[in-house]
Amino acid sequence: MKQPGVRSRTLRGLVVFASVIALVVAPASTAAAVPSPAEIEKQIDKAWEKLEPVIEQYNKVHSQLLANRKKSAGLQAKMAPLQLQVDLVMGQVGGIAAQQYRLGPASTLNAVLVNGSPQTLGDQLAVLNYLARSNTRKISGAVRLRDKYAQEQAKIDALVAQQARLDADLAAKKKTIQAEVDRLQKLRIEAYGSSTSGGSLRIGPCPAVYPGGAAGTAVKVACAQIGKPYVWGAVGPGSFDCSGLTQYAWKAAGVSLTHYTGAQWNEGAPVSRANLRAGDLVFFYSDVHHVGMYVGNNLIVHASRAGVPVKMAKLDSMPYVGARRPG
Numbered sequence: 027m028k029q030p031g032v033r034s035r036t037l038r039g040l041v042v043f044a045s046v047i048a049l050v051v052a053p054a055s056t057a058a059a060v061p062s063p064a065e066i067e068k069q070i071d072k073a074w075e076k077l078e079p080v081i082e083q084y085n086k087v088h089s090q091l092l093a094n095r096k097k098s099a100g101l102q103a104k105m106a107p108l109q110l111q112v113d114l115v116m117g118q119v120g121g122i123a124a125q126q127y128r129l130g131p132a133s134t135l136n137a138v139l140v141n142g143s144p145q146t147l148g149d150q151l152a153v154l155n156y157l158a159r160s161n162t163r164k165i166s167g168a169v170r171l172r173d174k175y176a177q178e179q180a181k182i183d184a185l186v187a188q189q190a191r192l193d194a195d196l197a198a199k200k201k202t203i204q205a206e207v208d209r210l211q212k213l214r215i216e217a218y219g220s221s222t223s224g225g226s227l228r229i230g231p232c233p234a235v236y237p238g239g240a241a242g243t244a245v246k247v248a249c250a251q252i253g254k255p256y257v258w259g260a261v262g263p264g265s266f267d268c269s270g271l272t273q274y275a276w277k278a279a280g281v282s283l284t285h286y287t288g289a290q291w292n293e294g295a296p297v298s299r300a301n302l303r304a305g306d307l308v309f310f311y312s313d314v315h316h317v318g319m320y321v322g323n324n325l326i327v328h329a330s331r332a333g334v335p336v337k338m339a340k341l342d343s344m345p346y347v348g349a350r351r352p353g
Contacts, residue, residue, distance in 0.1 A: 061213075066213050066216075069210075069213070070210045070213065070331070070333075071331075073206065073210055074210070074331040074332075075311065075315075077203055077206060077207065077331075078268070078315050078316060078331065079313055079315040080196070080199065080203060081203065081258040081259070081267060082268075082269065082286060082287050082288065082315050083196065084193075084196040084197070084199075084258075084259065085259065085267070085269060085270075085285050085286040085287075086286040086288055086289065087189055087192045087193050087196060088193055088196075088259075088285075089284050089285050089286050089289065090189055091186065091189040091190060091192075091193050094182055094185055094186045094189060095186055097182055098179060098182045098183055098186055101175050101178060101179045101182065102179065104175055105172055105175045105176065105179070109172060203258070207258075207332040207333070210332070210333065227252050227253055227335060227336075227337040227338065228252060228337075228338050229325065229338045229339070229340070230323060230325055230338065232249035232252065232321050232325075232327060232338055233245045233246065233249055233304045233321040233322050234304070234321050234322030234323035234325050235303075235304050235321070235322030235323060236304065236322075237303050237304045237305055240276075240279035240280060240281060240305075240353050241279070241303065241304060241305025241306075241351075241353070242304070242305065243278055243279040243280075244275045244276045244278065244279040244281070244305045244319070244352070245275070245304045245305040245319060245321055245327075247274070247275040247278040247279070248271060248272070248275035248319045248321070248327045249321060249327055251266060251271060251274070251275070251327070251329075251336045252327060252335070252336050252337060252338065253335050253336060253337075254266060254335060254336050255335055255336075256329045256330065256331055256332050256333070256334055256335065256336070257332075258332065261273055261274055261285055262274040266329040266336060267329055268287065268316050268317050268318065268328055268329045268330070269283075269284075269285050269286055269287045269290055269317055270285055270329065271318075271319070271327075271328065271329045271336060272290060272307055272317050272318070272319055273285050273290075275319060276352050276353075279305075279353070281352045281353050283352060287309065287314055287315055287316065287317045288314060290307055290309075290317055290350065290352075291309055291314050291317075291348075291350060293350070293352060294306075294307060294350030294351050294352040294353070295350065295351045296348065296349070296350060296351075297349040297350060297351045298349075299346070299349065302320050302349055303320070303322075303351070304320060304321050304322040305319065305320065305351075305352075306319070306320040306349045306350065306351050307319060307320075307349060307350045307351075307352065308320050308326055308341065308346065308348075308349045309346075309347050309348050309349065309350070310344040310345055310346055310347060311344065311345050311347065312345070312347065314347060314348075316328070316330075316344065318339070320341070320349065321338070324340060324341045324342070325338055325339070325340060325341065326338065326339055326340075326341055327339075
């Protein structure tokens, strides 16, 4: 038979053992599973598919706004000399009118008596009438042209005002978008333990195939940007978004592209997938909200999303919808 002290010590030991087991088991049963890096990347990709169309919409509105402001300034420059011409001709007509007013009926009769030649006065009046008609034609032509420009300017100014409001509205959303981007980036850093996404930014020679000419220049410039950060709305040289990278690369080759994927889709010749050549623009997703540059061997260079530097990727890494060849 065990002594009471032994029994007490045994009981205390069992209690301690049970407590340790409880401490070990309880957290395992209640702790939330930590998402894997792959799961977080999947979440980010899904969220980014929603964010990038908003970014490209901002790029579209902002590009249109800049173009229409330039057009408005051009029309104002055209109207300035026309207004000057109208003012000058009006001054001439006013002078003629004043002279004819001074040569009223009494003055005309007096001039005939003094000069003794009604024909002389008739010639003078005929010249004045000719000048008046000539100036009237000039001024009416200038006024018509000026009014045409003014009407066009009014339309453009109304469009500029509307786009400026849209531009301001989308710009106001930038903070919200950036906050979401920062949240996603924080998840990535927690998963990876660094700001990198893992893996190499170059998965092969870039360009894989060199086409020469303007396309060769564009593709070499695009490849040279690998490693630079994604910043939405950026067109280089230190950072880029997707359409900013392709615009920057082709600009180096002397080809102008709009900083908006939807516009770039319409600014080049359609190319079939079978005929892709390094330098071609390749577009992804059904709403064409993402663009990259083909570099050969089924590889692309693109500015994919915030938190990920410009990098190479496989052509099939995103839903492909088509390609365009600038130039």
